[in-house]
Amino acid sequence: MDYKKIYEEWLANPYFDDATKAELLSIKDDENEIKERFYMDLEFGTAGLRGIIGAGINRMNKYVVRKTTQGLANYIKKQGGESKGVAIAYDSRRMSPEFSEEAALCLAANGIKAYRFESLRPTPELSFAVRHLGCIAGINITASHNPPEYNGYKVYWEDGAQITPPHDTGIMDEVKAVTDYNNVLTMDKADAQASGLYVTIGQEVDDAYISELKKQVKHMDSIKAVGDELKIVYTPLHGTGNIPARRILKEIGFNNVYVVPEQELPDGEFPTVSYPNPESDEAFVLGLELAKKIDADLVLATDPDADRLGVRVKDKNGEYHCLTGNMSGCLLAEYTIGQWKALKGLPEDGALIKTIVTTNMADAIAKYYNVRLIECLTGFKYIGQQILNFETTGKGTYLFGFEESYGCLIGTHARDKDAIVATMALCEAAAYYRTQGKTLWDAMIDMYEKYGYYKDDVKSISLSGIEGLAKIQSIMETLRNNPPKELAGYKVLSTRDYKKDEIVDLATGNVTPTGLPTSNVLYYDMNDDAWLCVRPSGTEPKIKFYYGIKGTSLEDADEKSAVLGKAVLDMINEMM
Secondary structure (H helix, E strand, O other): OOHHHHHHHHHHOOOOOHHHHHHHHOOOOOHHHHHHHHOOOOOEEOOEEEEEEOOOOOOEOHHHHHHHHHHHHHHHHHOOOOOOOEEEEEOOOOOHHHHHHHHHHHHHHOOOOEEEEOOOOOHHHHHHHHHHOOOOEEEEEOOOOOOOOEEEEEEEEOOOOEOOOOHHHHHHHHHHHOOOHHHOOOOOHHHHHHOOOEEEEOHHHHHHHHHHHHOOOOOHHHHHHHOOOOOEEEEOOOOOOHHHHHHHHHHHOOOOEEEOHHHOOOOOOOOOOOOOOOOOHHHHHHHHHHHHHHOOOEEEEEOOOOOOEEEEEEOOOOOEEEEOHHHHHHHHHHHHHHHHHHHHOOOOOEEEEEEOOOOOHHHHHHHHHOOEEEEEOOOHHHHHHHHHHHHHHOOOEEEEEEEOOOEEEOOOOOOOOOHHHHHHHHHHHHHHHHOOOOOHHHHHHHHHHHHOEEEEEEEEEEOOHHHHHHHHHHHHHHHHHOOOOEEOOEEEEEEEEOOOOEEEEOOOOOEEOOOOOOOOOEEEEEHHHOEEEEEEOOOOOEEEEEEEEEEOOHHHHHHHHHHHHHHHHHHHHHHO
């Protein structure tokens, strides 16, 4: 791709507005910046389109949004789904309202009805809306937890999940086929509304979504008994969770919910954090300050599009503990499946679903309850794909699904991670355990004693730009060709290469298929329930090294995890 030629075409083409051209002219003497913006088209990853906002084909801007939407429209027409319409939501990020409107007007110009939310909404509600409205697809403008300079474009199919094969490649092929921006359609908003192709949605979908969440409550008796005793601190981190999270908690009976005032209102600059990620300690600084002031029982934080939930819980000594995504996911899996069994009995075909980089404690939970454990590739869309398979075949009952990156789904009202229902369920669980004289931290320790002290972590290396992409591929190929035989005293028992679709037993040399779609991921099973997984991020310029161990106590698990983590870093440094 001749990046300089494309850059010059953008400057010369009257299709692009003056503001875009002025931005491009400001970098005319920066060869590297021109190259970064034009050496490739922004591409789909595990979460769709995501990139830095700015002019260029490798940036998020209204022209890239239009082009992507035109490709989506072309694909929808080929599938014969144009009469069903497309639901569109957006978050609090820079340009999110504008990008969502551009998408709606492009769809309308193609004769496809766009159902656009009146204001920002969480990702899970968009997933819900697709099926609720009977749409063929959905679009969500969000970059989740990325820094402020990013935005993104997630595409959902009619099942409510993010696109998976064959739709993902089919849509991208159509997007790539749009080579002339002048052929991308759009229309005037007033004309689109007058023709019935641009419909604003809001309260009706909100009410239906909240109604579905309430169906997941298992112990209203516990909430009525102690709901007024619990003190909950919540922060939406300047994002979309504020209104729906507070609404659901209030309507089911939690009246002591304190919102972090500095982080309550939507703000795409995320002024109180450098990185609006509920995985980071920084996201909890203000929340914990408020929690200690009012003696709160738990502190909850949702990311900007409210699909991921971060948690801090107080023990009986007043100390706050961080629950990682693996920990909160297992706590909710244990509560959801355990109460399902206690209240109505588990179905014979019940399933707990996790991703390949998620804790092995999930396997132990599934084994204990004698339910099927299904493992899928990273990306919640693959969990959604399993739910769809249950529905279409009539075989399999979804009990719970989660991934280590702070995302889970209770119920099947949505087909993506839902931090709103997770917020509701975690508060309900806190009420339930309180009626038994326990805190959520007590419940977590009970789980460790029951299943083992599993501890999981991840090391990430950021390598941006063209050179970074090449380095990431080099690291993957080095490990693919020379897999480790042992790490931190753990012996590698088998290797999984999801790109080659093979599992190799190192003791016997036997090779079996992974059974999952092709993906550039490497996995190493080790003795004593230890493991390591290596994969390039699908949403950020990073390569990630996930790992886990099983200890005999909190201290033992911490020690073993630290040793394995150091061995992983040493291995990375050797390859850098």
